[in-house]
Amino acid sequence: MENSQKKDQLTYYDNQVADYEKENGLLKRGLTRAYERKAKIILKELADVQPKRILEIGAGSGLMTYFFSTLYKEEFVALDLSKEMLELAKSRITNPKFSFVVGDGTKPDFADGSFDAVIGVDIIHHLDDPRAAMAEWKRLVRPGGKMVFLETNVYNPIILRNIGIEHEVRAFLNTDKNLTLWPTDAGWETVKVSPAPSYTPAGPKFMVPLFHLVDIISPKIPVWKRMAALWLVSAQKK
């Protein structure tokens, strides 16, 4: 990653911690459905790999990491560029198999083949050169290992809220075509990009069964499914 881009990300996220704390407040109040669902989707996609060591890129304040720590019992490394964000993540996770590393996810300082999987949520669009990062992630996983990411879908109208936000601008590149092309160019195989649940608000409580139904049905409806909130990006190293 270019130094200037890295500095921009750091300046932004180091100063975001207070806002993220508000979101963490949501977690404390039990409004957890979206994050828990995302964690389950990623872990389900990894089931065939039976991972014993996972690296999460861009763990941030740990909104996702918290749920990984309740659902996954093996070794897990959460990495983020921002020390401030990661401190927040650390403060809420008690699973002793989870560790935290401040570092650049585009050049992770780990040995070749030292992970079974590299995962993340809403991180690819923060990287200048996703292909180069994905090539690094491929270096980090063992043969048969996977990368699994959930990323904002450019075809979902919610993306319009990102207009004019500089550090979110690359989210407009998140077509299924690009998200297939980048891992393929980086040397990954069995690249799959599929729509993930489209609507996951946590309340009001009496509406949740309806939201759940919408989540299950919409990724199956032609055309509509292309507007799902997230793409699930999965690839394997042969």
Ligand SMILES: C[S@@+](CC[C@H](N)C(=O)[O-])C[C@H]1O[C@@H](n2cnc3c(N)ncnc32)[C@H](O)[C@@H]1O
């Ligand atoms: C939108 S937040 C996502 C956080 C978390 N995955 C979640 O879903 O709550 C993006 C995170 O990526 C981190 N980030 C941006 N560029 C990075 C890089 N090159 N390496 C590691 N982390 C990075 C930021 O510091 C920030 O915490």
